[in-house]
Structure formats: C-alpha cells, structure tokens
Amino acid sequence: DAKTTQPNSMESNEEEPVHLPCNHSTISGTDYIHWYRQLPSQGPEYVIHGLTSNVNNRMASLAIAEDRKSSTLILHRATLRDAAVYYCILRDTGNQFYFGTGTSLTVIP
C-alpha cells in the first residue's frame, strides 16, 4: 500500500488554525489523498479528499503540493471537539483504505 508519513502528535490552542502535514512521496498519478479522523471511542470519520487542486469543505481545507508529494489538512479554527487522531490515506489500487498511525491532535483550551 502507498505510504504516508505524519507526525505522531500535534498541539493547538483552541480557536487557532491547525495545519496537519502529510508526506506521500511515492504517490502515483491516480491516487486520491484522503483525510479521516477518529474521535475518542468512535469510528473513523471522513474529513476531506482531493487529487490535485486544493479543496475546501465545511470541516476543513486540503492544500496539495504542486508535485503532490505532500499535503496539509487545515482546520481553520480548532475547537475542543476537533481533538482526534487524523489519518492521511492514499487509496490503494483496490477499494480499501489503509490507515497508518495518524497524528494525534490535542486542542488546548
């Protein structure tokens, strides 16, 4: 499965923007970049996805490097409810998604 690299943990102050980085230097031309998050004691939750262009939705923004070897998930104003493990995932040749260890985000009140 295509590999991604994320920091193990990050901290953010409440109501400040958070930039969660992801490196995926071996990404193929047709791989979509997906972000999911897992709140404590819950199942994973879809956040956002993109292919080449930057993407925005009600939850977050996704900034994709021009060479597609890295991306950044942007939470514009972190809230306590955003404390979760954030996973950056590249779609495999099949339909399944391989979750890595993700970035554990702590939001400080």
Added chain:
Amino acid sequence: EPEVTQTPSHQVTQMGQEVILRCVPISNHLYFYWYRQILGQKVEFLVSFYNNEISEKSEIFDDQFSVERPDGSNFTLKIRSTKLEDSAMYFCASGMKGRVNTGELFFGEGSRLTVL
C-alpha cells in the same frame, strides 16, 4: 443524517465460540467493509463486499472469518472459533457506488469484541 449502525456495541465471548457482528449500512450504499482496531493499534482493513460477493480481503481475513448480506439491509461478520487475539473493535463501513473510489466511507460506531 443517515448513519451506519452496528450491533452489539459490546460482546464478551469465550474462546472457541462463534460470534456474529451485525451492521446496517446506509440504505443506498452498495459497497460494504469491515475493519478492526486492536486496542491502541491501527485501524486494519479486513474485507470489502460488493454485488453480493467479496471484492477484496486482507491477510487477516482467513477462513475463520466470513461475511454475508442475508437480506437487503444487514451486513454481517462471522468469526468462528474465536481466539484471544480476536479481541478488538470491529468497524463496519459503507460507501455509495461511484463515490467509493474518491474516499467517502461512512463508518459505524463499532462493536467491541472481548474474547476471554
């Protein structure tokens, strides 16, 4: 908002027993998945299911496991002869046809299996 529901939320079983975990995917979804997460570890793919058959499975999904869609709404995971190492949270997920490849899977809250 439609959601994936799973039952039971927690099941305790004796080693060697059979367990069936049940999932009700979102009604217009056609792709179904099972994942598991051992406590403190990564979310691991088990199996995907489409058009009434397994489309992909991982190495974890051996003969001990089976999946079934017995009717139009339920999607089940059966674990035969449970082992201690099967203790984990099992997540069901579903996706819409045509949107699955772009990544929008909807996960349930999970079923925690404890094997004693």
